[in-house]
Amino acid sequence: MMKGFNYFIGLNDAKNAKKYLTKVDCSSNEQMKQEAHRVYNIYILKNDHDLPALLEEIEGMEDSQRGVHEFLISRIYKNKNDWENAQKYEHLSKTHFAFVDQQTSQKLKKHA
Incomplete structure (x- = not known):
C-alpha cells in the first residue's frame, strides 16, 4: 500500500495517491496512517496543517x-x-x- 502511495505522491498524481491513501486508512498501523496523511497534506493538498x-x-x-x-x-x-x-x-x-x-x-x- 505504502509503495503505491509513495509512487503516486512522487508523480504528483492526486487521484491515485488518494486511492492508495484510502487503502492505507484500512490498515491497523496508526503510525503509517499518520505519516501517509502528513505526506498527502504536504505534497497534494499543499497545506501547512x-x-x-x-x-x-x-x-x-x-x-x-x-x-x-x-x-x-x-x-x-x-x-x-x-x-x-x-x-x-x-x-x-x-x-x-x-x-x-x-x-x-x-x-x-x-x-x-
Whole structure:
C-alpha cells in the first residue's frame, strides 16, 4: 500500500495517491496512517496543517531521527513560498541524513 502511495505522491498524481491513501486508512498501523496523511497534506493538498506538530516533534528527537521531519518541514515552507525557512530545514535534513549515512557506513565496516 505504502509503495503505491509513495509512487503516486512522487508523480504528483492526486487521484491515485488518494486511492492508495484510502487503502492505507484500512490498515491497523496508526503510525503509517499518520505519516501517509502528513505526506498527502504536504505534497497534494499543499497545506501547512502538520507544521506545528512536526516542529514540536523534532524538539525531542535525536539528530539521527530528524532528517525526514526536517525534509517535510522544508517542503511545507516551500509550499508557503517561505524560501528562507525552506532552505534552512532542507540544509538541516541533508546534514542529518548525511550523519545517518556516516553512522551506517561505520557500522557496516565494523561488521565486515
